[in-house]
Amino acid sequence: MQIKENSFLVTGGASGLGESVVRAIVAQGGNVVIADLNESAGQALVDELGDNARFVRCDVTSGDEVQAAVDMAEKAFGGLQGSINCAGIAVVQKLLDRDNNPADLESFSRGVNINLVGSFNVARLVAASIAKRVAHDGSDEKNIDQGVIINTASIAAFDGQVGQASYASSKAGVVGLTLPLARELARHGIRVMTIAPGVFATPMMQSIPEKAREQLEAGVPYPKRLGNPNEFAKLVTHIIDNAYLNGEVIRLDGAIRMV
Template identity: 85%
Template sequence: MQVKENSFLVTGGASGLGESVARAIVSQGGNVVIADLNESAGQSLVAELGDSARFVRCDITNGDEVQSAVEMAESAFGGLQGSINCAGIVVVQKLLNRDNNPADLEAFSRGVNINLVGSFNVARLVAASIAKRITNDSSAGEHAEKNHVQKNADQGIIINTASIAAFDGQVGQASYSSSKAGVVGLTLPLARELARHGIRVMTIAPGVFATPMMESIPEKAREQLEAGVPYPKRLGAPNEFAKLVTHIIDNAYLNGEVIRLDGAIRMV
């Protein structure tokens, strides 16, 4: 599958990694629906990207809102070929605080709901859209079998975003690490299930990247993170994440795998 002339839903696409992905897709001749809660940033980005981009305000845990984003892609661009799910949050809290009081369960659940359940929600609705398109296209052919695709026909791609925290979780990251580990765990079962439709499923586990989220932490902490990256000894650039996304889209043999994009950092 190529980016050019295909359409993709990018959640969390108004800033950070998602914004870089949206820009890369449009620069390579594709279309993008940017789904984000930040209307101002999303609309501004769409105005810059032009007719190949649309924005929809979307909470990825809300099925109706994600479905509206999918339908926007279908109506604006004639269909949807894939999604890149970059939306997510970081919840930091210890299991027990200094007074040995337990962590807030609602905060833990919120992280899991957005990062894991939200990723599943986007995947299920995007996959349904692609599968229905395939079925409709097949029905138009004389000898096509319903719900099946021609051998090796690359029909769609779902790319989720995990984190190295899924493997190297730190103190206070119970919600974040477990939710991202769940995203990792989704990858192979979904890839195997959707293979019959020619839909691939991949996950990227980024390390420390120069995003608005990273800018919110103290400078000293950022410097320590940079120092922990073996090579190149710096934060990752969002466009490097986007380059991997477009490569995954293009490389049909990448399926059911999790790729660490982290400069060889291992958190201890």
């Protein structure tokens, strides 16, 4: 599928990995609806990028708000050809604290709800939009690439560390969505892929102490640095372009394995 003149919903698109994806798609002539909770950053990005971008405030766990983002894409650009879900949070807490008190269940659930349920919510509404468009315009020919859904997991899905129970399990759930959704949506010509990034230079990473960040960089075999969000965006654009990539999870991590 080409990016030029096609339209994509990018959640978490106002900063970090999502912002890089937005910029890459617009640079290649595509259209983007940025769905994010950060209104000021999202609107500033739209003002910079121009007519190929729109912004909608969106909580990915809300069916109504995600549907509003899909509706905006349909109204502004005539429909969607895919989505890239970069919205997510990191919840850090141990199962038991130093006094053996149990973890906060609400915090655990919030991480799972945003990272996993939010990914499913976006996928179901974007897939419905694409499938209805394809059925309406009669373009549902065999082996024609009609759409692509790209989710964001994490290497924590495979190498979860102490304190990452919510984050690791939610991202493992995103990994688990990939193949069953790809198999189900194959009849509509919609592909489903997941990227599992390692340690990247994003606003989330900037919040940790400098010493901890240096230790993470040292743990990357090669290249020995944090990932650049632009490298994530390059993989996204390749997945969109390469129609034989389907139902798979790609680690993008410089060969790091967390312990």
